[in-house]
Amino acid sequence: MLTQREILSTLEMLKNENLDVRTVTLGVNLLDCASHDLDRLKDKIHTRISHLAHNLVSVCDQIGQKYGIPVVNKRIAVSPIAVVGASMSSSQLVDVARVLDAVAAEVNVDFIGGFTALVEKGVARGDHALIEAIPEALANTERVCASVNVASTKAGINMDAILLMGKAIKKAADLSAKADGIACAKLCVFANIPQDIPFMAGAYLGIGEADAVINVGVSGPGVVKNAIDRAFESDAKLDLGQISELIKKTAYKVTRVGELIGQEVANRLNIKFGVVDLSLAPTPNVGDSVGEIFQSLGLLSIGVPGTTAALALINDAVKKGGAFASSRVGGLSGAFIPVSEDLNISEAARKGHIGLEKLEAITAVCSVGLDMIALPGDTTEDTLAAIIADEMAIGVINNKTTATRLIPVPGKKAGDKAYFGGLLGQSTIIPVNNGRNLNPFVRHGGLIPAPIQSLTN
Amino acid sequence: MNKVIISILGHDRPGIVAAVSRVLFEQNCNIENVSQTTLQFEFAGIFIVSMPADLSRQSLHQSLKEQMAPLGLEVHITPLKPIPAPVSLPECESYIITTKGPDRKGLVAGISEVIAKFEGNITNLQAVFKGGDDPGDNIMIYEIDVPAQIDQQALYQALRRRAKELKLEIDIQHRNIFEAIHRI
Numbered sequence: 256m257l258t259q260r261e262i263l264s265t266l267e268m269l270k271n272e273n274l275d276v277r278t279v280t281l282g283v284n285l286l287d288c289a290s291h292d293l294d295r296l297k298d299k300i301h302t303r304i305s306h307l308a309h310n311l312v313s314v315c316d317q318i319g320q321k322y323g324i325p326v327v328n329k330r331i332a333v334s335p336i337a338v339v340g341a342s343m344s345s346s347q348l349v350d351v352a353r354v355l356d357a358v359a360a361e362v363n364v365d366f367i368g369g370f371t372a373l374v375e376k377g378v379a380r381g382d383h384a385l386i387e388a389i390p391e392a393l394a395n396t397e398r399v400c401a402s403v404n405v406a407s408t409k410a411g412i413n414m415d416a417i418l419l420m421g422k423a424i425k426k427a428a429d430l431s432a433k434a435d436g437i438a439c440a441k442l443c444v445f446a447n448i449p450q451d452i453p454f455m456a457g458a459y460l461g462i463g464e465a466d467a468v469i470n471v472g473v474s475g476p477g478v479v480k481n482a483i484d485r486a487f488e489s490d491a492k493l494d495l496g497q498i499s500e501l502i503k504k505t506a507y508k509v510t511r512v513g514e515l516i517g518q519e520v521a522n523r524l525n526i527k528f529g530v531v532d533l534s535l536a537p538t539p540n541v542g543d544s545v546g547e548i549f550q551s552l553g554l555l556s557i558g559v560p561g562t563t564a565a566l567a568l569i570n571d572a573v574k575k576g577g578a579f580a581s582s583r584v585g586g587l588s589g590a591f592i593p594v595s596e597d598l599n600i601s602e603a604a605r606k607g608h609i610g611l612e613k614l615e616a617i618t619a620v621c622s623v624g625l626d627m628i629a630l631p632g633d634t635t636e637d638t639l640a641a642i643i644a645d646e647m648a649i650g651v652i653n654n655k656t657t658a659t660r661l662i663p664v665p666g667k668k669a670g671d672k673a674y675f676g677g678l679l680g681q682s683t684i685i686p687v688n689n690g691r692n693l694n695p696f697v698r699h700g701g702l703i704p705a706p707i708q709s710l711t712n
Numbered sequence: 713m714n715k716v717i718i719s720i721l722g723h724d725r726p727g728i729v730a731a732v733s734r735v736l737f738e739q740n741c742n743i744e745n746v747s748q749t750t751l752q753f754e755f756a757g758i759f760i761v762s763m764p765a766d767l768s769r770q771s772l773h774q775s776l777k778e779q780m781a782p783l784g785l786e787v788h789i790t791p792l793k794p795i796p797a798p799v800s801l802p803e804c805e806s807y808i809i810t811t812k813g814p815d816r817k818g819l820v821a822g823i824s825e826v827i828a829k830f831e832g833n834i835t836n837l838q839a840v841f842k843g844g845d846d847p848g849d850n851i852m853i854y855e856i857d858v859p860a861q862i863d864q865q866a867l868y869q870a871l872r873r874r875a876k877e878l879k880l881e882i883d884i885q886h887r888n889i890f891e892a893i894h895r896i
Contacts, residue, residue, distance in 0.1 A: 256836050257887070261894040262808055262853055266883055321864065323885035511892040 269323060272481045273543040274509065276516045277474035277536050278328040279315050280453035282460035282529065283307050283467055285334040285369075293347050296340060297354045304331060304355075307467050307526070308362040314523045318516055326516060328678075331359060332458035332470075333369030341381030345388040352392035352399045359398040366441075368458035370401035373448070376410040376702070378419070386416070389423045393438035394430035400456035406446035406647035408654045412703035414644065420444050421640030421697070424661055428632070432665035435673040439662040440595075440627060444643050446650030446657045451530050451585040457623075457658060468529040469521040470586060473513030473577075476535045477542045479505050479569070483551040498552070499572045506533065506576030514581045532586025533577030534622060535569070537597035539680035545569075545590050546599025557592070557600055558609025566590060567620040587656060589622020595675055595682035596627050605683040611642070612688075619649050624657040629673040629684045634663040637694035638687055644697060652706050714763045715744070715792035718776065722785035724755040732759065735779050739772055740764045755785075760792060804857040805864075806835070806887035809871060811852045813880035814845040819852065826874045830867045832856040855887065 268274040288299035308331055315326040333339075333355070340351050352370055359367040370392055372382040389401050403420055406412040424444075428436030443457040450461020453470035460468070482505045486493055493501075513531045521528035537545045549557040552565050570589045578584055592614065594600050603609045611628065618624045624646050630639075643659050650657030664673040669686035720732055729748065736743060741761045748757040763772060769789060776787045811823060820839060827834060835855045842849035858867060868884050875882035 257808065257855065257890050257894070259838050259851075259853060261890055262810060263851075265885075265890055265893055266810060269883075320868065321886045322889040323883055324889065508893045512889065515888060515892040 268478050268508070271542075272475075273477035273538075273540065274324070274475050274512065276319070276324060276326045276471060276513050278330050278453050278455075278472040279311070279326050279517060279520050280330040280332050280458055280470045280472065281308055281311050281467065281524075281526070282332045282451070282464055282470060283334075284460055284464060285336075285339045286462070289339050289341070291342050293343065293350060296343070297351060300333075300339070300351065301354055301358050304333070304358045305361060308358075308364065311524065312363045314520055318519050318523065322516065324512055324516060328366070329364050330453070330455060330458065331362070331364050331367045332453070332460045333367065334460050334462070335371040335373060336369055337372035337379075337382045337385035338462070340385070341379070343381070343384060345384040348385055348388035349391045349395065352388065352396050355399050356396035364398070366398050366400050366455040368400040368402065368455055369460060370399050371403065371459040373404045374416040375404050375407040375413055375446075377413065378416055383419075386419050386423055389442060390426035390430050390438065393427050393441050400441045400443075400458065402443040402445055402448065402457045402459055404445040404448040405643070406651050407705075408447060408651050409705055409709045410702075411705040412446070412644060412647050412651055414697060414703060415700045417444070417643050417647065418636070418640045418697055418700065420643055421636035421638075424639050425636045425663060428663045428665050435629075435664045435667070435675060436632075436662045437675050437679070440660065440675050440679050443658045443660050444647075446647040447655060448658075449586055449656060451532075452587055453530075453532050454534065454536060454587060454591075456660060457587070464529075465527055467526045469517055469524065469526050470529040470532065471513045471517030472532040472534060472536060472586065473509050474534070474536045474543075475505070475509035476537050476545045476548060478509055479535060479573075480542075480544070480548045480551050483548065487551070495568060499568055502569060502572035503576035506573040507580040510577040510580035514583070528583065530583045530585030531577070531581045533573055533581075533584055533588040534586070535573060535590040537591060537593065537600075538678055539596055539598050539601070541598060544597050544599040545592060546597050546603060550599070556603045556606065556608040558603045558613050562609075562613065563617050563620055566592075566617050570621045587622045591623050591626060592617065592621060593623075593627035593660070594685075595629060595673070595680040596678060598680070601680060601682045604685050610685055615645060615649070618646065618657055619653060622656065624650070625659040625661060627660050627679065627682065628662065629682045630661055630663045630687055631668045631684055631690060632663055632665040633668070634687050634690040635693065637697055638690045638692070639663065640697040641694045642687070648703075652708075654708060714765070714769070716761055716763060716769055716772070717790050717792050718759040718761055719788045720755070720757040720759075720780065720785050721788075722755055722780075722783065724750045724753055725783065728755055728783065728785065729757065731779060731783060732757065732776070735776050736761055739767055739775060741767070741772065802859040802861070804833075805860050806855065806857050808885050808887055808890060809852075809854040809856065810883045811875060811880040812848060813850060813875075813878065815841045815843045815850045816878070819878055819880065822874055822878050823852065823854065823871070826870050827854065827856055830858055830862050830870070832858040832867075
């Protein structure tokens with residue numbers, strides 16, 4: 256028999272604290288679709304995805320209704336297109352992106368990820384073509400997301416690839432200038448990219464994965480914030496050890512929801528269940544913010560001194576609770592701090608509480624990186640590459656995933672507002688130190704060697 | 713061995729279970745199952761008890777009545793009928809229905825009628841009506857088992873329609889979500 260408290264507290268999480276399953280992402284292996292013939296490649300990709308995904312959305316909705324828990328986003332991640340289409344030219348790969356976009360629309364998913372290249376050690380011909388295709392592919396499609404892994408703890412940091420990405424970001428922004436450079440919001444640059452991320456824009460299906468897999472991204476920053484607020488209301492003297500315990504228990508509950516829904520979707524679709532990604536993923540809605548948690552912990556705003564320590568506490572507690580709740584944990588698993596997608600962080604940027612330097616610092620202790628950051632339109636490709644290189648170094652040296660999603664907003668300067676709309680939100684453009692100049696350091700190119708901790712065998 | 717069901721009703725106070733079980737022990741009875749609950753200030757307890765062959769139901773009833781009267785408790789005792797031949801129950805899915813809304817007459821009747829129509833069996837019902845219009849003061853929680861072949865969509869729709877007529881907020885969820893969140 257369930258207790259009244261168990262039932263009512265669950266309803267409270269759902270109705271007032273924005274507990275939901277943020278994404279159910281179907282991974283589709285396209286490796287055997289490879290062909291020298293573009294039409295044949297496009298046809299095979301279309302058939303494979305539409306066959307596997309045609310009832311993804313309806314099944315997610317039915318299961319969401321059964322449990323009274325909304326599955327907010329349904330998405331698809333495919334094998335790296337730089338591998339699947341390795342023999343194609345960059346213009347042919349733009350065509351492939353259009354097919355991905357069209358099939359995503361047909362099966363009614365909002366994003367499809369996997370326009371991806373893995374170039375941490377070197378850029379192969381197909382990788383080069385894909386990186387070159389990224390700006391046009393993202394500017395001419397609505398739902399396609401791209402990611403490029405340019406560094407890893409085992410391989411080091413590929414500075415040549417990073418400079419290519421600086422150029423690609425700049426060009427993607429220019430091609431979508433009318434929409435504040437929105438193409439860049441669909442492009443992640445990674446160090447140590449996981450093979451099973453369900454969240455966009457970084458989702459792709461790794462080379463080591465099965466034919467099809469269901470991965471789930473849970474959320475729940477509002478649930479964590481409310482649990483902290485309630486705990487302090489009933490006992491103002493709680494210490495941070497007790498708060499960590501509370502976040503752990505809350506993360507456990509949130510993760511169990513994701514695992515239950517993911518397993519059932521996978522069973523219903525007769526597809527293998529992959530992982531739950533234990534991330535606190537915000538949306539631009541009040542009460543669904545990671546930034547608000549810092550204020551509940553007693554900080555004036557995210558960004559002020561104390562932020563890194565607080566984030567380390569939150570991130571670790573989320574992982575501990577989540578790891579106990581599910582034995583199939585993967586993806587990014589940590590707290591996200593996407594500036595424009597989180598109302599509170601966006602507001603902190605507007606008020607000057609948080610800038611690029613502090614954002615970079617806190618990525619040393621949380622999951623992703625410099626995420627959804629609007630930069631002045633005149634930020635040079637050198638500076639973009641240098642910001643990426645710094646962020647990659649944090650990931651490589653600390654043996655963790657880091658990423659950037661940078662948007663140099665064409666025609667706008669620091670302090671102006673950039674509008675991306677929907678889940679991508681809006682943000683004040685933040686200044687970049689020495690942003691308009693060349694950066695000879697990144698132009699040296701080559702590979703920054705793998706750190707000593709790569710020698711673990 | 714004769715089995716009986718004993719029910720005890722009355723104002724709640726410390727010592728009720730102790731008093732009942734002492735009489736049963738003195739009469740050489742064996743308690744097989746007990747369940748008790750309190751609603752507001754009222755106690756209700758049900759005991760399934762096996763009696764020795766030399767004890768009559770009437771005489772056990774008499775002893776219980778004598779001992780319970782000073783505590784202001786009513787005692788009912790009925791023989792436990794043998795369990796009929798096992799019928800194969802249909803496979804069921806368990807749902808939790810929660811409603812909140814202003815108090816009025818006919819809320820339990822209205823919701824339980826829909827549940828019955830879909831052959832749902834209420835396995836637990838907790839309802840608190842403090843009166844007034846504050847939805848949080850008037851809550852019903854039903855745990856129901858519904859045959860698996862029943863159309864889940866139709867059940868959800870019928871319940872939502874009825875809740876709307878009764879001006880209730882309603883949530884219907886499969887039981888597994890609560891188990892997943894709260895139980896290890």
